[in-house]
Amino acid sequence: MTMQRLLFLRIGIIGSLLGATLTSLQAQNTPAAVSPGAGTTVPNPQKLGLQQSIDVALQNNLTIRQSQIQLQGSELQLRQSKLNRLPNVGGFASQNFSSGFNVNPVTNAFVERSILSNNFQLNSQVTLYNGMALQNTIRQNDLLRQSNQQALGATQNNVILTVVQNYLNVLTAQEQFVVAQRQAEVSRAQLDRTQRLVNAGSVAESNLFDIRAQIANDELAIVNAQNNIDVAKVALLQAMNVPINGVVGTFEVEPIPVPDPAFDNYGATTQQVYETAQGFLPDVKAADLRVQSDALGVKVARASLQPTLTLNAGVSTIYSNFGQQRRIADGTTIQIPQTIVFNGVPQQIFLTQDGFRTEDYTFTEQLRNNMNRSVALNLQIPIYNRSQVRNRIINATLQQQNSEVAAANARLQLRQQIETAYTNLRAGANRYRATQVQVEQLDLAFKAAESRFNAGALNSTDYNIAKTNLDRARASLVQAKYDYVFRTKILDFYQNKPLTF
Structure with a gap:
C-alpha cells in the first residue's frame, strides 16, 4: 500500500x-x-x-x-x-510452380519444362543509431x-x-x-x-x-x-x-x-x-x-x-527440381578420337576416359550448395x-x-x-x-x-x-x-x- x-x-x-x-x-x-x-x-x-x-x-x-x-x-x-x-x-519461405518456357532459378538457364522451386530466407536488422x-x-x-x-x-x-x-x-x-x-x-x-x-x-x-x-x-x-x-x-x-x-x-x-x-x-x-x-x-x-x-x-x-x-544481415537459399546436376563415374571407359599435327603431319589418336552418368543434387544438397549470406550497413538521411x-x-x-x-x-x-x-x-x-x-x-x-x-x-x-x-x-x-x-x-x-x- x-x-x-x-x-x-x-x-x-x-x-x-x-x-x-x-x-x-x-x-x-x-x-x-x-x-x-x-x-x-x-x-x-x-x-x-x-x-x-x-x-x-x-x-x-x-x-x-x-x-x-x-x-x-x-x-x-x-x-x-x-x-x-x-x-x-x-x-x-515460398514454393513456386511454373510450366512452359522458364528460367531455372538455380542455374539461370533458359529451359522449356515445368519447374518446381523453393525459396528460403532469414533476415535480421538492428538499429545502431537513430538520434x-x-x-x-x-x-x-x-x-x-x-x-x-x-x-x-x-x-x-x-x-x-x-x-x-x-x-x-x-x-x-x-x-x-x-x-x-x-x-x-x-x-x-x-x-x-x-x-x-x-x-x-x-x-x-x-x-x-x-x-x-x-x-x-x-x-x-x-x-x-x-x-x-x-x-x-x-x-x-x-x-x-x-x-x-x-x-x-x-x-x-x-x-x-x-x-x-x-x-x-x-x-x-x-x-x-x-x-x-x-x-x-x-x-x-x-x-x-x-x-x-x-x-x-x-x-x-x-x-x-x-x-x-541500421545493420542488416541475411541468409537465403533456393531449390529447384531441375537444378544443377552432378556426374558420377559408372565403371566404363570410352575412346575419344582426337587429331593432332606432328611435324606438319596430321595424325589421329585416341583418348581414353572414364564413363559417367548424371544425377540431380538432392533437396538438402541444393539448399547447402545454394546458400547465400549477406551483411549490410544502411544509412538513411531525411531530406524532405x-x-x-x-x-x-x-x-x-x-x-x-x-x-x-x-x-x-x-x-x-x-x-x-x-x-x-x-x-x-x-x-x-x-x-x-x-x-x-x-x-x-x-x-x-x-x-x-x-x-x-x-x-x-x-x-x-x-x-x-x-x-x-x-x-x-x-x-x-x-x-x-x-x-x-x-x-x-x-x-x-x-x-x-x-x-x-
Whole structure:
C-alpha cells in the first residue's frame, strides 16, 4: 500500500469523526465480507466500519479498475520500448510452380519444362543509431508509467474521500435521528404532566391540543430522520459499488468518539503546508511526471531529423527440381578420337576416359550448395518529408505545454484547498467556542424552566421549547467539535503527519 493511500486512509478515519455522536451504540462483531461473483464484493455485516467500507470501495470501483488497466498498458508500452533495442529476426519461405518456357532459378538457364522451386530466407536488422530516439522513448515511457501509477493513487484517494463523505452523511443522519427521538420523548413526557395539571384544574385543556400537535410534529421529524438515514446508506453503498438488495436497513455504521479538541494555534503556515504537500501528493507528482514525459516526447520527435543507421544481415537459399546436376563415374571407359599435327603431319589418336552418368543434387544438397549470406550497413538521411517531422515536433511541444499548464493547475488547486482548509479550521474553532457558550446558557435556561414548570409557573409549551433548544444546541456542539477535529487532520494530512489524538 502506498504512502499516499495510507495517508488518505488516515484522514478517512478522522473524517468519520465529524458525524460521530456522543450517544454510544451497541457494537457488534463484523462478519467477513462475501462475494456473489462478477468481481463485486458485497459486505453483509451487522455493523459496517469505515475501514471495511473503504476496502470494499477500492476493490469494486470501476474507475480504479480503469486506472489499473491504464497502468498495465503503460507497463507493457515500457517493456516494448526496451525490446525495440534488440535485433528483429524474420523468416520467409515460398514454393513456386511454373510450366512452359522458364528460367531455372538455380542455374539461370533458359529451359522449356515445368519447374518446381523453393525459396528460403532469414533476415535480421538492428538499429545502431537513430538520434537517441530509442533511449529517449524508454525514458519517456518509464515516466509515463510512473505518472499513471501516481494517477492510480490519486483515483484511489478520490474514492476514499467519497466513501468517507457518504459515511459521514450516515453518521450525521443518525445523530439527527437521535435528536428527533429526544424531542419526541420530551413532548410525550410533557403530555403526561399537562394531563395531570388539566385533571387538577391547574391549566386549561387547550394546552393538551398544543402538546399533541407538537408530538405529531416530532413523529414526523423522526420519520424524516429515518428516511435521511436510508438515503445516506444508499449513497454509501453506491459509493462502494454494492447493490442495495434490501440491506439498507439491516446494517449500522460505527461511530468513532474522540476527546474534546484543544484550540492551540496550528503549528505551520499555509505556505509551509503547501510546500510539504506538493512533495508527496499523487495528484501533483502525476502532473510533474507527465510534464517530464512529454518533454522527452519532444526529443523523440526531434530524433526524426537525424540520420538512421541500421545493420542488416541475411541468409537465403533456393531449390529447384531441375537444378544443377552432378556426374558420377559408372565403371566404363570410352575412346575419344582426337587429331593432332606432328611435324606438319596430321595424325589421329585416341583418348581414353572414364564413363559417367548424371544425377540431380538432392533437396538438402541444393539448399547447402545454394546458400547465400549477406551483411549490410544502411544509412538513411531525411531530406524532405513534406514537413511531417516538423509538425510532429510542434505537436509534441504543444503537448508538453499543455502538461505544464495542467501541473500548474494542480498546484493552484492544492494551494486553494489548503487555504480553504485553514479558513475552515478557524471557522470551526469559532463555531465550537460559540456553540459551547450557547450550550452553557441554554442549559442554565432549561434548568430554570424545569424548576418553574415543576412549580406550575411555566406552561408546557415554553418548557418544550427550552428543552428542544438545548437538545439542538448539544447536537450542534457535537457537530462543531468533530468538524474542528476533521479540519485539523486535513492540514495534518497535507503535511504527511501520522494520525494522533
